[in-house]
Amino acid sequence: MFGYVVINEQELKVREVGLYRSYYCGFCRELKRKYGFPGQMTLSYDMTFLIMVLSDLYDAKDTVAKTRCIAHPLGEHQTRINLYTEYAADMNLILSYYACLDDWSDEKKLHKLMLARLLQRRSQEAGINYGHKAAVIKDRLDKLHAAENSDSSDIDLVAGYFGDIMAELFAIYEDEWEEPLRHMGFYLGKFIYIMDAYDDLEKDQKSGSFNPLKKMADRPDFDDCCQQILTMMISRSCEAFELLPCVENLPILRNILYSGVWTRYNNVRARRQGLTPDASSDSARSHSPAAFSDATILGADSSLQESKHSG
């Protein structure tokens, strides 16, 4: 589901790419520190984006360090960590706990313990209403599963449930920025959900899995239609984003919102129109081992390359 909110690396300065990576690497470290290996599995570019938005908006003080890791063997990498990194790690725990349908019996017990501890202690510490957020996330995931199981073709409904979840992640505090963040998260969430559906359409058609775009799929203008819907979503998200007084990370954040988010779409559309029969997005997802080495596949699901961490 994640992996769409990425940078268009070619359009960023080298320094900016480095900054982005340091937040990403910092996030990985923090996930490992708080939640171990299962935590690291939840690493994503999308949450890195959220960290950068909040870090900028709330003027976070980064702890900068250097690290070595197996995924990036070509030397030390800078990591940046701040309290929004920790927040994102906490949110990932909540998300993965409630999203986990498979029976990971041991890990699930571990998750449950961590979750309980999180909800009890961290809420007070951080001034964030984790309990409320967890409740909304659980509620929307349940509703989403129900709607998917009933094969709904109401795009707003299903995408909206996911949007609600993202809104909850973005609107960290109940303050003057809550509304714009909520709007930004909501429409970004809808964008991600619909993009994922667009990306998975052929696969879902073959396997008979749920996809809200199935009904529209036979339209001759299907790709244009999807582009229009996606643009509607991302544009509303950007309208809200531009209300926020983000300053430091603006070039990176705008690069992502106005350009990077279309990376996968462009690949999928080209594939659908028969232009690049080899580069299916599935293979782009599963063969992305060396992020940030010589060539970065920024559209790929990041959790894959971090899963080899053992130390």
Added chain:
Amino acid sequence: MSDPYQVLGVSRSATDDDIKKAYRTLSRKYHPDSNINNPNKEQAEEKFKEVQAAYKQIMYERQHPYSSSGSSSGSGYGSSGSYGGSYGSSGGYGYRGSYDGDFWGDFFGGGFGGFGGQQRSYQNQNQDEDSIRLQAAANYLNSRHYQEALNVLNSISSHSAQWYYYSAIANSGLGNNVLALQQAQTAAQMEPSNQTYQELVQRLNSGSSWYQSRQNPYETFSSGTANWCLRLCLLNAALNLCCGGGGLCCGGYPMW
């Protein structure tokens, strides 16, 4: 209030980014947290609120060039109270002490202007059930109670152009923007001469035009490049011993 541009110390021709920088500098200076030991901390807090209000006013004015009536550009997605379902207010977490609950006020509310004027043509006819319900829906839209408006609209069996128009606005307010656009287009198709319906379609689309104009500086990521990236990455994989046989790496991907 005094000139918001003066409050922030910027000229009217300042860019949005300049406005943001100015706001950040001033808000850092006057934020209550930075003035705990300041003997004039009440003045600082006053100034902080003034700076916040100035920022909000400028951003509001600047974000509505596409809307002829100067109201929200159609990004209305309900007031913060109308969504969040049954969880209501979480209460007790007033983290940012100086937060005024109505900071964004009507900004995200849709501000689609008064309804009721539309109903003039109905008042001369019989006040049948549907007309009464349409009026009720209009009243709900005026007060931004979008879910209630939708509930009433869904109880009306005949779907006139006006019904589609009101439904579009209600759905837009609730964040159902795909459906909203479809409904607005239906209303406009049913009554092509009706300017209001055309304007709604335009307004719902205006965000997309605005967005696309901002995409121009960026070159689109062509599929050719993706191929190049993929090939280099596979090469890297071959060379990178670590990636060799890790089943976790390539065996599908985790829940997120």
